[in-house]
Amino acid sequence: MRSFTTIFIALFCLGFVFGQTQGNDVLAMGRKVKKPKILSIEECKKIAEKDFQTHLDIKLYAPEVHPGDKERNLAEYNFLNGAKITDWTVYLGYDDLPYAVEFLFKKDGRGVYANTVWMRNEGGMLDGGGLLTPEVLKQYPDAQVTLTSNKVFEWIDTLKKWGYPITESTPYRLYYLRGIHSGYFAVFLLNKGDTLNELEIDLYEGPLQNLSYFRSLKEIKEAVRVRHEEQQKRHIKTEEVEKAIEDLNKGCPGKGSFPPEGHFDYKVDNVPNYLQEFLGHHCGPTSCTDVMMYWQNKGYLDGSTPDKYADDFAQAIGEDPSPTDIPKGFKEVGRLHDETFQVAAGYLPSDASLPQAYRFFENFVYQLGEARPVVLCDIRESPGHANCCWEFEGEGNDKSTWKYWVWNTWNTTPTPITAWIQAENKWCKVFYALGWPVEPPEVHYTDPPSGEKDGAEDVDIYKDILIAFTKTMDRASVESAIEIKNLDKNSLVEIREIEWLEQDKTIILRVYDPVVKNDTTGLQFNTNYLVKIKGTAKDTSGITLDGNKNGK
Structure with missing residues (x-):
């Protein structure tokens, strides 16, 4: 038996x-490249002025995150208010066509603010540029903001000392090549005997031949062109994004809990704010680093530095990732730093119906309510911008009052993004992604x-x-x-x-x-x-x- x-x-x-999600919009091969739509200076000027006014509004209405914020913000508002555009410089792109224009705002004859506008298609902000504050003036009474192009004349003096045959009348071209070194370049045309040579310099870092990579502007332009084509291939398509995030959002409520009655405020406290210039990376790796350091400060991960996390995200998802790559990045970087990360994501198209939008916000505020900061990608305009979002507030079902509060990776002031664009009768198109450690x-x-x-x-x-x-x-x-x-x-x-x-x-x-x-x-x-x-x-x-x- x-x-x-x-x-x-x-x-x-x-x-x-580790699963991967990625939007895929494959371009037809072999077709002719169309000449891009290029905005006029006046059109770009309106975009720059709108950005400047937004900066002023932020100083007036931003919540106080740290003691003394309100006093500092009000002082900066009074100092900047009334500044006007007086000068600008146009930069070429990788295709040798006008790509960006940098504007300088002056008040009482002093440069106080500068920003750079994308001149292609519908336009948009490329760079927050320079900013003068009362605190800086206290230390440096003669300080002022200038256009980046002014560095050309500084370099002429330096290059003369180095023995280059260059004068103030030497012709040059200016380029803005996003994501490579500083992004701002000049090409001088030098006569040497019977030949005409080009001297290519990064306006912040010096001659390309002295830098560790990309020894010529031709190499840089090709790298930017390839990246541009890759971004176009990964352009977000609504149906593909919805399919990609379907399996990521298990555990979110979806029970008609949004919007609540009266004033609501979903907020995550003590979320770090790192800047692109500090980490040396673009907005994607930088905003992901904010999230990662938030969890590390809570006792997770392996104690690495912010620079290490930013480097790892840049390696995992690239400097300018498709938003749908970000969840994969949290899983991969979490694994590198001894933690298992769960991820979630969501997408709000500009033409979403009200039920679709409610579902999106329901899942979004659920994550904030669980004390999980979010990477919020504002994709109204190409190439888009990744922010670290830590708060969402509004008044009941009045969608015109709903706004996200974010760290925009450019400065240390909380920045609002309006969820419903009243003047255009549409939603602000966004994609959010996040990761958090789990057992x-x-x-x-x-x-x-x-x-x-x-x-x-x-x-x-x-x-x-x-x-x-x-x-x-x-x-x-x-x-x-x-x-x-x-x-x-x-x-x-x-x-x-x-x-x-x-x-x-x-x-x-x-x-x-x-x-x-x-x-x-x-x-x-x-x-x-x-x-x-x-x-x-x-x-x-x-x-x-x-x-x-x-x-x-």
Whole structure:
């Protein structure tokens, strides 16, 4: 009679599986490149003035995050208010056509503010530029903001000293090539004997031949052109984004909880604010670093520096990623720094219906309510801008009052983004993404009990096998990860029946070993068995099993 046997239960963690989401809008190959629409100086001037007015409004209405913010902001507002555009410089792009124009604002004859506007298509802000504040004037009474192009004349003096055949009348061209070195370049045309040579310099860093990479402007223009084409290929398509984020938002409410009545304010406190100029990276890696350092300050991750996180994000998702790459970045960078990250994302198109928008905001404020800061990509205009969002507030169902508060990666002042653009009767088109550390699922109980060496002895051959997990599990991944083996015969055991209990935290297996010839259920008497659970088993959030219980 078959009555007892021995069963070993082993947990094998074979690594993590990180999913990727990415929008894909493949361009037709071989077609002619159309000449881009180029805005006039007057059109760009309106964009620059709007940006300046927004900066003033922020100084008046921004919430006080740190003691003394209101006094400093009011002083800066009074100092800047009334400044007007007096000068500007146009820069060429990688295609040698007008690409950007830098504007200088002056007040009482002193340069106080500068910004750079994108001249292509519908326009947009490229660079926050220079800013003069009362605090700076106290230390440097003669300080003022100037156009970047003024550095040309500084370089002429320096290049003369270095022996270059250059004068104030030497012709030159100016370029703005986003994301390469400082972005601002000049090309001087030098006569040397009977030949005409080009001297290419970064206006902030010097001659390209002295820099560590991109030794010619031709190389830089080609790199920018390739990146531009890649960005066009990854242009967001609504249906693809919705499909990409569908599996990311499990656990969000979706129960008609938004908007609440009266004033609402969802806020995450103590979110760090790092600047692009400090980290040396663009807005994507910088805003992701804000989120990462928030979690590190709460005791997660491995204590790395902000520079290290920014470098790792730039490596994982690039300097100018498609917004849909950001969740992948949180998973990859989290893994590099000893943490498992769960991710979520959402997309609000400008023409979303009210029910669609409510669903978006419901999930968005849910994340803020859980004290999770968010990377919010403002994609109204190409190339878009990534911010770190830590607050969303408004008044009931009056959508014209709803606004996001963000760190914009350019300055340390909280910046508002209006959710509903009243004048245009449309939503501000945004994509949000976030990641937060989670504990991976573990096996906390088995019956028969698991044993590291000898397993459980004298087990009833008809006994069900029970495995209990610490989290709600994904049924399909668990069922495919379980393998039961007859160690004496080196053969597999059949799982005849599976039952899930306790909200899918516990699984019961009823098994049959085919070596048993005189029965249709149960195991073989006096035989050793091994129950193996592979590391591909995951919970409903997609986090894989922690087999060795080391938190990873």
